Amino acid sequence: MEKKIILIIxxxxxxxxxxxxxxxxxxxxxxxxxxxxxxVINDGSVDKTRKILVRNNIPHISLIRxxxxxxxxxxxxxxxxDHKYDIAVQFDGDGQHDISGVQKITAPILSGEADFCIGSRxxxxxxxxxxxxxxxxxxxxxxxxxxxxxxxxxxxxxxxGFRAVNRKVMKEFSCKYPIxxxxxxxxxxxxxxxxxxxxxxxxxxxRQGGTxxxxxxxxxxxxxNVLLTILIMKLRRYEG
Amino acid sequence: xxxxxxxxxxxxxxxxxxxxxAFDKEKMPLKYALVWLFPSVMILFFALIPxxxxxxxxxxxxxxxxxxxxxxxFVMMFFVCISLTIIVSSQTRKITQLIQEISIxxxxxxxxxxx
Numbered sequence: 001m002e003k004k005i006i007l008i009i010x011x012x013x014x015x016x017x018x019x020x021x022x023x024x025x026x027x028x029x030x031x032x033x034x035x036x037x038x039x040v041i042n043d044g045s046v047d048k049t050r051k052i053l054v055r056n057n058i059p060h061i062s063l064i065r066x067x068x069x070x071x072x073x074x075x076x077x078x079x080x081x082d083h084k085y086d087i088a089v090q091f092d093g094d095g096q097h098d099i100s101g102v103q104k105i106t107a108p109i110l111s112g113e114a115d116f117c118i119g120s121r122x123x124x125x126x127x128x129x130x131x132x133x134x135x136x137x138x139x140x141x142x143x144x145x146x147x148x149x150x151x152x153x154x155x156x157x158x159x160x161g162f163r164a165v166n167r168k169v170m171k172e173f174s175c176k177y178p179i180x181x182x183x184x185x186x187x188x189x190x191x192x193x194x195x196x197x198x199x200x201x202x203x204x205x206x207r208q209g210g211t212x213x214x215x216x217x218x219x220x221x222x223x224x225n226v227l228l229t230i231l232i233m234k235l236r237r238y239e240g
Numbered sequence: 241x242x243x244x245x246x247x248x249x250x251x252x253x254x255x256x257x258x259x260x261x262a263f264d265k266e267k268m269p270l271k272y273a274l275v276w277l278f279p280s281v282m283i284l285f286f287a288l289i290p291x292x293x294x295x296x297x298x299x300x301x302x303x304x305x306x307x308x309x310x311x312x313x314f315v316m317m318f319f320v321c322i323s324l325t326i327i328v329s330s331q332t333r334k335i336t337q338l339i340q341e342i343s344i345x346x347x348x349x350x351x352x353x354x355x
Contacts, residue, residue: 061347065339075340082344179336 003086005036005106008076010069011093012043015052018093022058028099036102039079040093043072067179069161074177081170089164097162101202105164108198115195116169118155118187119162119202139223143184146227150234151191156199158184169195181226188230192238244305248287255280275323279316 007025011018018040025038039059042049044066053060061075073090080088087106091097101119108114122140143158161183165173169190178185191197259276262268286292297308 061343063339063343064346067336067339071336071340074336075343078340079344179332 005087006080006085007036007038007089007091009040009091009093010072011040011049013045013047014093015048017095019052021093025099041072041076070177070179070182077170077173081174088170092161096204098203104200104202109164109166114198115166116190116197117164118160118199120157120199121204122156123201146230147188150230153191184226185229188233245287252280252284
């Protein structure tokens with residue numbers, strides 16, 4: 001039986017990108033005979049995002065209040081779990097993620113090789129044209145070394161929001177998902193809980209519009225938060 | 241019994257009465273009332289035993305009883321603040337869940353309506 005795959009697309013004020021993202025997924029489905037469903041989580045956008053979603057008949061859930069990225073993505077996992085999807089893929093609505101990567105990050109899960117798969121910008125150098133600032137790259141490296149210290153596993157792209165999970169992880173995420181800075185924290189937690197985490201190289205584009213959820217002046221605060229949370233997980237005991 | 245003890249007894253009693261009143265009128269559930277009652281009863285306890293404050297101050301190494309009082313109040317406020325933070329955090333989690341569930345339900349209803 002064919003596995004049901006859904007793309008969870010969190011969107012906060014993405015009026016300039018969301019339609020294009022959705023259309024590129026539809027087009028990909030038509031061309032490649034894939035059957036990726038989509039659920040856009042409109043995180044209380046104050047621009048025309050909601051109007052665009054309704055007018056174009058894009059499957060979506062509009063949160064009645066802004067919850068932030070963590071709360072929005074978790075809503076998607078709840079929806080995916082509820083609707084019996086086998087695999088849920090977190091996919092950015094801003095055009096950064098390339099739809100062709102979905103096949104790559106779902107493959108290890110389809111084959112039963114991994115429970116949780118991260119689409120990575122930093123392995124095998126396939127993203128020569130993806131420019132990220134030196135400080136951001138360094139931040140990602142520092143987080144990476146902390147994760148290695150806590151879990152013993154090297155994860156390269158610690159902040160990648162392009163991830164695929166199976167039903168077991170979907171259940172975990174539906175029950176518990178960090179409100180802030182979810183990516184590195186959930187990765188560490190999954191590793192600590194003994195889930196099989198895999199990282200595969202994917203193509204990523206530069207943002208096509210809108211602003212990233214990680215604003216530059218918040219970077220230090222972000223790092224302190226993430227690193228402390230990861231360190232605390234070193235002390236915590238996990239079953240399994 | 242000196243003036244300090246009397247003042248403390250008055251403060252503690254006022255606190256206890258206010259908290260009991262709020263609890264009785266169902267303005268405060270018991271578990272939050274306890275957060276306030278515990279330190280209030282502590283104050284009352286020390287105030288009721290003459291010279292106990294001086295002894296404690298001497299024991300812990302405070303120069304004066306007023307310093308001890310400041311210290312105790314600081315610790316008490318610390319305790320109350322931490323429990324408030326815990327309460328707020330758990331409520332945030334619950335509100336998040338509510339927003340998610342309501343939003344999912346709402347989108348379901350809209351779907352049915354549009355069909």
